[in-house]
Amino acid sequence: MALLPLLITLLFIIFCASSPFVRAAQLISVLSYGARPDGKTDSTKAFAAAWSQACASTQPATISVPKGSFSLGQVRFQGPCKNTAILLRIDGTLVAPSDYKVIGSAQNWLIFEHVSGVTLSGGTLDGQGSGLWSCKNSGKDCPSGATTLSLSNSKNIVISGLHSLNSQLFHIVVNGCRNVRIQGVKITASGTSPNTDGIHVQLSSGVTILNSKIGTGDDCVSVGPGTTNLWIENVVCGPGHGISIGSLGRDLKEPGVQNVTVKTVTFIGTQNGLRIKTWGRPSNGFVKNVLFQHAIMTNVQNPIVIDQNYCPDNKNCPGQASGVKISGVTYQDIHGTSATKVAVRFDCSKRSPCTGIRMENVRLTYNNQPAGASCNNADGTASGFIQPSSCL
Numbered sequence: 367m368a369l370l371p372l373l374i375t376l377l378f379i380i381f382c383a384s385s386p387f388v389r390a391a392q393l394i395s396v397l398s399y400g401a402r403p404d405g406k407t408d409s410t411k412a413f414a415a416a417w418s419q420a421c422a423s424t425q426p427a428t429i430s431v432p433k434g435s436f437s438l439g440q441v442r443f444q445g446p447c448k449n450t451a452i453l454l455r456i457d458g459t460l461v462a463p464s465d466y467k468v469i470g471s472a473q474n475w476l477i478f479e480h481v482s483g484v485t486l487s488g489g490t491l492d493g494q495g496s497g498l499w500s501c502k503n504s505g506k507d508c509p510s511g512a513t514t515l516s517l518s519n520s521k522n523i524v525i526s527g528l529h530s531l532n533s534q535l536f537h538i539v540v541n542g543c544r545n546v547r548i549q550g551v552k553i554t555a556s557g558t559s560p561n562t563d564g565i566h567v568q569l570s571s572g573v574t575i576l577n578s579k580i581g582t583g584d585d586c587v588s589v590g591p592g593t594t595n596l597w598i599e600n601v602v603c604g605p606g607h608g609i610s611i612g613s614l615g616r617d618l619k620e621p622g623v624q625n626v627t628v629k630t631v632t633f634i635g636t637q638n639g640l641r642i643k644t645w646g647r648p649s650n651g652f653v654k655n656v657l658f659q660h661a662i663m664t665n666v667q668n669p670i671v672i673d674q675n676y677c678p679d680n681k682n683c684p685g686q687a688s689g690v691k692i693s694g695v696t697y698q699d700i701h702g703t704s705a706t707k708v709a710v711r712f713d714c715s716k717r718s719p720c721t722g723i724r725m726e727n728v729r730l731t732y733n734n735q736p737a738g739a740s741c742n743n744a745d746g747t748a749s750g751f752i753q754p755s756s757c758l
């Protein structure tokens with residue numbers, strides 16, 4: 367075989383592989399598939415088609431959603447894909463159907479599943495949930511509602527600069543994922559909207575939530591079973607029910623929660639601040655190695671709380687003792703104001719008491735007076751300035 371042609375071919379391949387022209391992302395506009403930014407035209411099929419093209423491509427792809435309002439039913443951004451570099455760039459607003467019955471019985475509105483290497487940048491997601499909230503708040507029989515944005519069984523995901531508005535149910539759910547970064551997001555719903563948790567994480571590892579502002583009617587962030595290596599930093603929460611590990615221990619067999627860091631967070635007028643909550647039921651679940659660091663409370667009803675006696679309507683909680691073992695939880699530099707007298711409450715399980723609770727530099731006041739603390743079955747140490755005085 368002649369060497370020269372082989373050499374030239376080789377050089378050509380190397381050139382192509384490193385050339386920015388060849389590697390530049392393929393640009394796919396949803397408009398080219400018939401999506402219309404008029405707030406009326408149903409653009410569901412157009413989004414699905416744009417996704418299919420990006421997913422099937424072997425080179426990086428950008429799906430662009432221009433300014434304007436796009437009306438969408440349920441969209442499944444389904445993998446596995448040939449592509450591991452898909453950017454969904456949203457400049458406009460995606461709007462869910464105004465009639466909550468259309469997607470209210472589907473579990474999700476927008477769902478990414480079995481994908482790897484997807485970035486969602488910008489955009490507003492408007493779940494138009496208020497109709498369903500009124501239905502629920504009036505005690506009628508209503509569908510349970512759809513989560514606005516769900517990430518399921520996926521890895522290497524970035525969500526950046528997104529605004530999620532008025533979800534029917536949870537705003538963002540991360541389930542069964544690895545390596546997810548959620549940053550610079552804003553989540554907004556009424557303080558009286560039921561079950562509109564901001565970000566819920568479960569069965570996932572390596573999730574990071576940064577620089578975000580969450581105001582909603584339920585937990586700002588909730589952490590479910592099987593969450594490990596979760597990092598939450600620089601989050602403002604309120605209105606809402608706080609940042610909550612739990613509810614856990616509903617099931618007898620349940621994966622534990624391990625390695626959670628929550629730092630530099632602010633709570634404004636919330637029901638809870640830093641909470642761990644487990645059902646008063648038998649379970650093999652656990653919580654270990656949690657660091658709560660640098661938190662500011664402003665008029666928070668329960669700034670620091672461990673509640674192991676959760677049992678709504680006092681039903682199905684034999685003996686009322688939680689099996690979930692809580693150990694190694696540190697509270698460091700937590701200060702501000704409590705809206706109730708008892709600012710620190712460790713109500714642990716009599717079956718599996720809390721161990722290794724550490725408090726360092728905590729200062730919480732109620733009506734300009736030192737607040738109170740209460741402990742049940744809680745063991746640990748306190749150091750530095752502690753107010754209310756420790757009951758550990």
Ligand SMILES: *[C@@H]1O[C@H](CO)[C@@H](O)[C@H](O)[C@H]1NC(C)=O
Pocket residue numbers: 594595624625655
């Ligand atoms: C939790 O963190 C420790 C210390 O960094 C690490 O050794 C351990 O593997 C982590 N646990 C999980 C489940 O990743």
